[in-house]
Amino acid sequence: MKFLLPFLRMHVINWDQTGMQLVPASNARTYHTKNSLDVNVANGDDKRGYTVVLASAASGKMLPLQVIYGGAEGSLRALPNVLCRATTIAKGFVFAQTPTHWSSQGNMCKYIIGVIDPYVKNVIKASNGQLLVDQKAVLLIDCWSVHKNEEFLSWMKEEYPHLIILFVPGEPLVSFSLRT
Amino acid sequence: MNCPFKAAVKATYHLWYAQDVGQQLHGHAVGEVKVGTAVGVMRDLSVGWLLSSWERLNGDASIVKKVWQITGLHAAFDRQVQRAAAKMRDAGKLWRVPQGYDAEIGDEDEQQLFSKGFDSEPDEDDLVPLA
Numbered sequence: 001m002k003f004l005l006p007f008l009r010m011h012v013i014n015w016d017q018t019g020m021q022l023v024p025a026s027n028a029r030t031y032h033t034k035n036s037l038d039v040n041v042a043n044g045d046d047k048r049g050y051t052v053v054l055a056s057a058a059s060g061k062m063l064p065l066q067v068i069y070g071g072a073e074g075s076l077r078a079l080p081n082v083l084c085r086a087t088t089i090a091k092g093f094v095f096a097q098t099p100t101h102w103s104s105q106g107n108m109c110k111y112i113i114g115v116i117d118p119y120v121k122n123v124i125k126a127s128n129g130q131l132l133v134d135q136k137a138v139l140l141i142d143c144w145s146v147h148k149n150e151e152f153l154s155w156m157k158e159e160y161p162h163l164i165i166l167f168v169p170g171e172p173l174v175s176f177s178l179r180t
Numbered sequence: 181m182n183c184p185f186k187a188a189v190k191a192t193y194h195l196w197y198a199q200d201v202g203q204q205l206h207g208h209a210v211g212e213v214k215v216g217t218a219v220g221v222m223r224d225l226s227v228g229w230l231l232s233s234w235e236r237l238n239g240d241a242s243i244v245k246k247v248w249q250i251t252g253l254h255a256a257f258d259r260q261v262q263r264a265a266a267k268m269r270d271a272g273k274l275w276r277v278p279q280g281y282d283a284e285i286g287d288e289d290e291q292q293l294f295s296k297g298f299d300s301e302p303d304e305d306d307l308v309p310l311a
Contacts, residue, residue: 014253018182022222024190024229048219052230054181058248058257060241062181065234069223084227091231140253168253 006059007127011120011137013063014168015055015111017103017144022048050101053111063119064092066111070101092118105146109155117160136162143167181237181247188233196225 032039053066065088071078078097079085085095094114096107120137141147148167156163197215204213237243248254255261 009257012253012256014181014248016182018186020186020189020226022219022226023217024186024193048222050223050226052185054185056181056244056247058245058254060244060248062234062238062244065230067227067230078223080224080227084224088227088231091234093231 007123007131009059010057010061010123011131011135012058012140013055013116013119013137014058014140015053015063015116016142017051017053020050020052022050051103053103053107053115055115057119064094064115066094066096066103066107066115068096068098068101068103068107070099071097073098103146105149105152108146108152112156112160112163116163120163134162136164139163139165140168141165181244184243184247185233185237188236189229192229192232196229 030039050070051068053068055063057063069078069080076097079095085093089095092115094110096110098104098107116137116139120135124131124133124135146152147165153165156165200215201213204215245254
């Protein structure tokens with residue numbers, strides 16, 4: 001038990017999707033005339049955005065990212081150059097493409113297959129027998145409609161019964177405490 | 181994690197922007213400086229920014245642990261919280277996850293998840309704070 005806890009902490013994972021801008025310029029400060037009511041931000045429209053799925057374990061480790069760019073499904077034209085992606089793919093990053101650049105149920109499944117499951121298996125392998133082969137892992141995720149979708153949950157239960165999903169409140173998470 | 185990650189990406193972007201402008205200022209007039217922000221260019225560059233931001237946060241576990249602490253999620257590893265939760269569970273006061281996802285978790289599984297070693301004395305590692 002003494003050495004087990006650090007490995008168990010690696011098996012408690014939280015993830016969330018977040019929207020990013022291709023030009024992540026600050027909206028807080030500008031060189032425009034003082035007291036101006038409206039200041040247009042160049043290249044700030046949603047068409048130039050993408051989504052990143054960020055996951056971290058309670059041990060303090062961050063899991064590889066899933067990056068979703070906007071583009072027609074089925075083609076890979078909206079993805080960055082192969083050479084640019086090569087280094088990140090070696091680190092376990094997963095790239096996807098959807099028309100709106102938002103995450104979807106299909107992409108969540110790909111994320112489980114491509115990031116979560118390999119990570120959980122690697123931790124079990126690294127524990128040198130301290131964790132069981134079928135050691136359960138806890139996934140703490142928000143109540144987004146896709147996460148709570150019956151189809152997604154059934155798929156998870158069927159394909160990955162060792163991954164236990166627990167829902168946590170989304171927005172008020174900062175003030176949320178298990179102690180209360 | 182969204183906030184520190186976005187801040188890291190933004191910092192990396194500003195660094196790239198400053199370097200690009202700085203390089204162009206050698207031999208060009210200020211008015212001639214132009215930073216290319218075409219979609220294709222930015223998309224390729226974004227991969228590098230994401231990677232360096234990810235490596236930066238991944239290299240400092242204290243940031244991630246602090247986020248877990250702020251959100252209160254780390255309390256799940258606290259023996260006292262675990263004991264209190266077990267008591268609430270036994271008294272039927274524990275809030276159940278909707279949609280019945282965990283409804284099929286057997287008693288044995290639940291035992292593994294919640295009550296392993298509850299009655300034993302805390303281990304050394306349990307007493308080490310996360311952050």
